[in-house]
Amino acid sequence: MNFFKGLTWDHPRGYKPLQAWAQLDDLVNVQWDIQKLEGFESHPIDELAEKYDLLIVDNPGIGEAVEKNCLLPLESFLSLEQLDFLKKNSIGNSYESYRYGGQHWAIPIDAASQVCALAGDIAKTPPITWDDVILLSKKSNQRIVLSLGGPHALLTFYSICLSFGDLLFKDNRLIIKQEIAIHALSIMQNIYQQQDKSLIDLNPIGLLDAMAKGKIDICPAIFGYINYADPSHSLPITFCDIPHAGQSILRGSILGGTGLALSSRCTPTPELIQHIMGYVSESVQKNLVVDNEGQPANIAAWRDEYTNKQTGNFLSSTFNTVSSAYVRPKYQGYIHRQDAGSKVIREGLKLGSHPEVIFAKIEQVFSL
Structure with a gap:
């Protein structure tokens, strides 16, 4: 054999x-x-x-x-x-x-791909748009978090940009429009201001573990894990399509x-x-x-x-999002840029930097 x-x-x-x-x-x-x-x-x-x-x-x-x-x-x-x-x-x-x-x-x-993860009662009325997510983040009884650890800060940024109908790359060259980038980063800042800052470095598994223990109510864009949706779990997580920006056909998720x-x-x-x-x-x-x-x-x-x-x-609840998810570049050296760009976003969120400053640094990372 x-x-x-x-x-x-x-x-x-x-x-x-x-x-x-x-x-x-x-x-x-x-x-x-x-x-x-x-x-x-x-x-x-x-x-x-x-x-x-x-x-x-x-x-x-x-x-x-x-x-x-x-x-x-x-x-x-x-x-x-x-x-x-x-x-x-x-x-x-x-x-x-x-x-x-x-x-x-x-x-x-x-x-x-990235989808929306929900725990508890919020699963009965999931957010449909990114505006809904921002409104939820401002409610004191909703514990919301962004997936920002490792490469995921940049991937969350990608997703929001795509939901506004923007293009990310052309021939491996970053071509996100500045106004879209600023809007996406502003959304991330609005949400980050309301979340538990100690969670910023967790990967999706870490965040879903915390959600399964009842510590988080919603993560609007996180790579889905089928294991956490098992109905036999004491606190199963509900997964649904990622929020869009007004057009449901533009889900804006990144394929994993x-x-x-x-x-x-x-x-x-x-x-x-x-x-x-x-x-x-x-x-x-x-x-x-x-x-x-x-x-x-x-x-x-x-x-x-x-x-x-x-x-x-x-x-079935995440089928539409996964079916239309975006494929990232694969050129040699991309992974390094992805990690560096994600680090730029995390540091910018921590410091409260202006979105225009954060995006300029992202562009610099991808121009190297």
Whole structure:
């Protein structure tokens, strides 16, 4: 039996369904190691690719991985029929998000975007627009927070800009209009002024943990996690579409999720390919993945009655947002700029800097 080593991230959503599927397969032996989410950022992709055959990756990091010759293109080991299956059955832009240099470099196995998260009674009347969010933030009984840790301050900024119909990039060049940027940053400042400042550095998992413990009522733009919507939890979180700025068609969310990539050291066998494609099949994504706290990428799973019953309608309630979510640039060096731009926003919010000053610094980061 062929043996393959894989590396995934340390949240149940990231490893439980992959490990469960591996245990069921008698034709191929896949061992999944687990690494902290931050480890994928701190460990160069080329070092990981030397040790592992399978890597769970996110779409913005594809450019660096390809430029370092770390991955195999899907076109080198999947048939046209299999590629067409992925294209037609992956939700939203999940499949295209792993395209770089004319080829695709990862199989979408998990789909996500920023959505709105609510706890308690506020879930009965979720905010529809960003104006609604600002009004909620000014109510003393509503504990509101923005997702600002790591890259998320910039991603929240992106989302609000997109909701006003603006473009973010053209040919990898930042082209956000100044008036839109100032408006978006003003919205963020209005909300930040009302929130618990100690939460500014938390990532989405940290914020959702706090929300599940009853410490937060609303986060208007945060990457959704199916696990927290489980109706059996003592305080399940309700997820819904992200607020818009007046036109519901402009959801303004940023696409996340993960893909399964094969490293350049890997020699895929027919059994391994069958194993991987089985994992993204409709039946496995609907049942095994969701039953093991995973978040599917197959569009049929997002529409399925069973999966939605199991997850407090997490999938159907955020379907429109995830389906239209924006794909970030993937050029080599983008991740560094994303982190730097997010840091600029966090510091600007802490200092109460004028939005025009904050945006000028963001533009400087992306002009380097």
